[in-house]
Structures are given as structure tokens and as C-alpha cells.
Amino acid sequence: MSSPPQWYLAMSDLCVLAASLLVQGKTPGWKLDVPPRPIWSALFQPRSDVDRACESAAVSDVPAPIRRPEFSRSVQAVAASSLSQTLPRPTTEAQRYVQRLAALQAGKLYTSLPTDSFQALWSRATRQPDRADWVKLLHYEAKAVADGQGPAKLSVLLGDSLAEQFPVEQLSRDRFWLNQGIAGDSTADILQRLDSFDKTRPDAIYITAGISDLRKGASNDDVLSNIQEMIRRLRVSHPGAQIYIHAILPTRLEAISVNRIRRLNYNISLLAEQEGARFVNLQPAFADPEGRLQAQLTTDGLHLNRRGYQVWQKTLWPLS
Template sequence: MGDPYLLAVSLLSGGQIAAPPPPVLPPQPDNLLALWHSSESSTFEPLVAQKIVPTIEITSPEFSQQLISQTNPFQGTDTLTITTALAPTAAQAAIELKPSVQAKLKPDTATTKPASGSQLFYQRLAALKAGKIYTRLPVDSFQSYWANQAGTKALALQKPSYEQWKRLLAKEARAVSQGQGSNRLSVLVGDSLSLWFPQERLPGGSLWLNQGISGDNSRGILKRLSAFSQTRPDVIYVLAGINDLRQGATDETILDNLRQIVRRLRQEHPRSSVIVQSILPTRINTIPNRRIRNLNQQLAILAQQQGAGYLDIHSRFSDVEGNLRVDLTTDGLHLSGRGYEVWQSALQQAESVIALNRNNVRADNSVKRSRLSDLSGLN
């Protein structure tokens, strides 16, 4: 089975799939940038074939040519947006994960998944070279290309540049745009918080495209939105601003950039729901959480004015003093595994609301068509 067929096969399943055999890649190169350069060749471009290879998955083949040829399910409907804040109810807040008094700021100890940006980069690159998208694979996929193996020479992983990250994300987006078919697609856009969202915690029911880059700010995100402009997302989740605050940007600059981001996304994806997520609290003294709360109030207004949705995740992560809960972070800024569980819960709630709205829109359109049909039969 050749590389061009594999992405389509991997996207057939409703969840993660078993790790594939290692692709034909440079055998343990000392300089793994050779893997990157090999992906730049013209032979890497056609990731999705016209023919779909049979799969042993028990789910129906969503990427059949019949479904690919179907029209967009949102054709003829108004733009789907969420205009109310998606915040946890009092009951949900009461059962939310409780802060642990004994919790300490320490990183997760999992060893079977990438622990650095370089490891994650080469894992995703290897997956893409094999015709797969990493969000559909187990976290330990392609270990031989990024993890140090006992008794073997340590891999010399060169740190990818910001430009290389942008190109990798563009390649993943291009692959998804060619292989999406009639599948629903959700996109995460942001910085390291989005980048490190565990693929096994992404809500089911749709494909996921992760467009997060570590250290990126709102201006950088604005400049790279075109990377996934050819995709057809149902939902785009935006989280940005914390790196702006760390880099000394003014509130006005942050809000202006996010306003432009939302406008661009609404223009390029008119049938997508654009969801602005609130900036998370921190435990960093140089970033007052009072300022973050004020920015979030402005973001909620901005989202409403621009026809986007607003997802309040800040309240889920705050302790009684307004700081980032100690059990949800590794260093006072980035999230722990429990932190991503809380975020996962928020995304699942948002996905449910969006699906309900979509079904209501379709039901309304069906009623309208039925009424028009009844009228056409009158003399």
C-alpha cells in the first residue's frame, strides 16, 4: 500500500487507529532534518489518492467517492455561530475537578509520548510522510523517529524553526483539505497551549487539525491563517493572547489582532463557527490576572460584535484567588494532564451546543422546504 493511500484510510475511523508500519524514511539519520527535506520533494505532495483502499474498520467508509461528491451540508444555510458565552453551569462547576491541596507544580511523567517540541515535530512529520495525520494516531506512534531507544545511539533532534513549524502545519492542513470528504472538521488555532492538546483528549465525532505553534502571539497567528484557508471546518477554536502579555503588548494591540483574526476567519470560512476562547489565568506575577479578566470581558464583547462565539474556559481554571489552579498546571502557565481534562470538558460542551444548533438549522430549513412544497401545489 503506497503512501498516497494511507491518509484517506486513517481518516475512515471514528477514533484513533493502530500505529502503521514505519514508512520508507531515512533510516535513523543523525540529522533528522533530512526527513524534513525529503518531504519537500514533489513526490510528497499527493497525499490523498482518488481511490480509497479497503479498511478493516467496522465503521462505514466516510471517504467513499459517493460522499466526497456530495454537496456541503451547510449549503444554502445561514452562517452557524454561537452568540452566547459557553460557560459552565453552577451544577457543572460544583462537580468540576477539585484543586488538590497537595498538588505541586511538576510536569507530567509520561514517557511514551513526545516530551519536547522537537520530538512532537518529528513525530508529526513522520506521520505526515506516511500519509497520516497525527491527531488520529496513538501518542507513541513512530517512536523510532523521535524517541531515544535503550541501547541505541541517541537521536540528535535539531530544534525546528518557527518557519518550519508553519510549513509543517500548512502541509497537514493541505492533506486534510484533500481528504476531508464529508467528515466534520474542527480546528485548534493558537500557541503552545493548543499545540500540546493531547490528541487522545480531542472530542470525538470529527476530524481535528491542530494549528498551534509554541510561543506564537496574536500577530503571528493572524499572519498564518492562510495555511488552512482551503479546509472546510465546521468549527474553529481560537486561543491567543498570553504570549502577547508576556511580550509586553498592550490590551489594545491584543484586541485589535484578535478582531482581525475573527474577521479573516469569518471571511475565509463563512459557513464555519468561529469560537473565541478566553485567555487562561496564570501563576506568573508579571501578568496580573485582573488584567486577564478585563481582557476576557472585552473578548466576549468583541466576539459578539464580530458574529463569533465566546467560550469561557477561564472560570474553569481559576482558583478562589483568581490564579491558575495549581493542580492544572506544570509551571504556572502551561497545562498538566488534569488541565487538559478540564479543557476537554469545555470543548465537548461546545461541540454539543454547536451540533444542536446545526441540527436545529437543518430542521428549520426542512420545514421551510416542506412549506414551499405545499404552497407549490396550491392553485
């Protein structure tokens, strides 16, 4: 008998997760939480152990198999035409996490779907995922993309919460998008998981990082050193990709001085030029006359609202 295709091996690891989602959905008064630790542990066990887990009585009645990732242009076109500013969307980290898990279990990439996809699941999400949960989710999304990309163009969003929360309807539809953002990640954190998407073949990588470093007390030298290491490693693992380093956005937080962000961005721009990356200066589009983040572009003085992401989109897409 011939061996199963590569996409099946990649996605079948999620059978335990799929069963967990479906079984939880049958419980009276059910609220979808992040899958318990044993679920994620099972995903990283040897194949024979995972197979035994998937064949157990607890999951034997799951009706729908894991499907092949739908990475076709037609799927993206349908998703794009369905998107609307009025569609419901996940608004919390827990909801966004569950939506992405559900999409992956269904063999889909969440960046190619309407914003209200799997609403019946994510609307009830209550439990906050931790960083380890996100790291593993991003790993599996990257693995699915690596197996299903084919000749299509691919862009990667890499960074912190600004990347993680980027609205899917504002992503260009001429390519696939892999979101590798995790809220709160510093440049050092990003370096630790940089190999997560090594097997993918992006033509562009957009990096937004640094503000979490400043909030956690890192020095400017730490930020610059980590960004330099990031660029150098990405150039080795993805020699065909253009790397874009976005300026650290201004904030409205008193604890982070305007002048420090300006000085750091100037040094990041020099570093990017030195390392063969492109620096994307976001300051003119986002700063008010005092150099702070414009109030109408932010939800809390740090994160962007929908209008803020629209401004970012206008600076981003001419580059692609």
C-alpha cells in the first residue's frame, strides 16, 4: 500500500485536537476553552502514540476527518469577496486563538477565511491561551503552509501583538499569508521561535517588533542586536525573501519616551540598510505633532484599532 500524502501526515497530527473540540461541544453548558495540556502533549508524541490516541474510544465517534488544507486561489477569492466591515469577528485573544485552531482542524488557513468563520466556536471562548499555546499553534500553521503552498506567493507577518491582531480582510488577496505574531513577544522571544517557519518559502517577511522590549526594560542595544540576529538568520533560512523591518510605532504611554523611540528607529534604519533589509518608516503616518501615537488610531495608547490598521495597510502594500 502506498504511503499517505505529505499533507495528510501534516494535518493528521491534529486529530486529537479536533476530537477535543468536538467532544467539548457536546457538553451541556459548554464553553470552549484552550485545549488542556494533555492534548498539546499528544500532538508532540511519536506517531505511534498519536495514532493510538486517535483510535481511542473517546474520539471514535468523531464524524468529520481532517481535510486537506484548502490553499487554492479560488478559496482565497471566495473569502475575499465575502469579507465585510459588518461581519462579526473575534475581539479577544482567546477568541482569535480558538478561531485559528478551528480553521486548522478543518484544513483551512484562517487568513484566507471571512472574519466570522467558526463563530459558533470562538464566540464562547473564555480561557486565555498562554505563550506556549501560541508557539505550538504557529508551528502547526507554518507546517501546513509549508506542505500546501505549492508555487503560490507567500508573505509572513512576524512579531508581537501588532502582527498577531492584523485584520485578515486587510491582507492582500494575491498571495497566502502566514501570521507569526504573538502578543507580548520581545525581539528575544521572536528569536527563540524563528525556525518555526523554516520550511516555508516566503517571498516577503514583515517584522514588527521592539515595543515589548521597551516595556520590559530592555536596552536599545539589546533590541538592535536581536534585530540584527533576526535579519541574518532569516537571510540564511529564506534567501529568496525580501525582509522588511517596520519602525517601532509611537505610543501614548508616558513610560516610553517619544525621543527614545525616534532614536531607536533611526538606528534600526541604519541597521536594516547595513544588513540588506528594508526599513519601513511608519512614524509620519502614525505620529501626532508631539510624536505620540495619534489618538484616533489606537484602542489603548499602544495597540491599533481598525482605522490604525488601515493606515498601516496603506504603507505596507505598495512594498509587496
